[in-house]
Amino acid sequence: MPLPLSQLQVNHAATIMSIKAGQELRRRLAGLGLRSGIHIRVIRQSPMNGPIQIRVGNTDLIMRRHDAAHIEVCLAP
Numbered sequence: 001m002p003l004p005l006s007q008l009q010v011n012h013a014a015t016i017m018s019i020k021a022g023q024e025l026r027r028r029l030a031g032l033g034l035r036s037g038i039h040i041r042v043i044r045q046s047p048m049n050g051p052i053q054i055r056v057g058n059t060d061l062i063m064r065r066h067d068a069a070h071i072e073v074c075l076a077p
Contacts, residue, residue, distance in 0.1 A: 015074050040073070
């Protein structure tokens, strides 16, 4: 069952299912390597709705929780 990336817990891995955002945000996220079918892992979450750190391959990204809410993921088995 898909859930927003912003709700994924630390150390959980998932696969991006879709990005439900405007064209500008989708383009920016694609430029960072975030698109459907990509495997990610949440590394760290800042308190009080701060940014989250995710790992895509060997690259770590910091993103706003608001932007992460537009990315639907499915937990990895």
